[in-house]
Amino acid sequence: MSNAQPGGYYFAPPSHWPIVGSIALFFMAIGGVLLMNSYGVGWIPFGIGFATLVYMLFGWFGTVIRESEGGLFNKQVDGSFRWAMSWFIFSEVMFFAAFFGALFYARVYSLPWLGDIDNKLLWPDFATHWPSSGPYRPPEFSAMHAWGIPAINTLLLLTSGVTVTWAHWALKKGDRQNLIFGLSLTVMLGLLFLSLQIYEYMHAYSELNLKLTTGIFGSTFFMLTGFHGFHVTLGVTMLIVILFRCVAGHFKPEHHFGFEAVSWYWHFVDVVWLLLFVFVYWV
Incomplete structure (x- = not known):
């Protein structure tokens, strides 16, 4: 070998x-x-x-x-792992950038074009306000309010960023008790976020008539929030694995890139949600 x-x-x-x-x-x-x-x-x-x-x-x-x-x-292998994780997260940044770009294009360019004087002859009842489901017989729907579940989920993810950092610092100091406690809190906050998002989707479909088929707003809303929820699910899964490894005594203060890689990913998930909260729910 x-x-x-x-x-x-x-x-x-x-x-x-x-x-x-x-x-x-x-x-x-x-x-x-x-x-x-x-x-x-x-x-x-x-x-x-x-x-x-x-x-x-x-x-x-x-x-x-x-x-x-x-x-x-050794350190050379550790460096290659760090570069690999960095490029992986960069690819994820580009993935979400494509969907945010589609949202920007729809709001800033498509809506004004569809509402100009030429297109008024085709769609006289079309309104250029956002959120919009498009010009083809738009169904009645309501957008999700930012200061309900989305605001609570923002607080949960921001708090989880603090708890995973707390666990990281505990690991560096060799404090296994606070390491496991901080990681456990992070996992619970992530699971609570996912539970609230599931409830939010049920509320959107049953009471707001907001669906994936609700034109451009419905498609961008569910593609962005849905893929983010998928990434949160992956992040929580990785955090659980890391938690089990910590309980088993894995990782040392000077050698723990497996933990760092998952914490990088979790912070990336946090940043993407902040952008979602601002540009999808709030603005």
């Missing part, structure tokens, strides 16, 4: 996990295509693929954890 030489770089031995992940994604893709074409049997390959993907994630990440705890990673 390859390992880290003194002053050298760690080369991992050949692994079967990439091919297992590829097989999982293949089955999920087949199942997804069948389901999108109304074939109920698509749940079978999709379920097989999802179960295989979960198995791959546990196996692959478990291997990396064992290598890290075994002392095989």
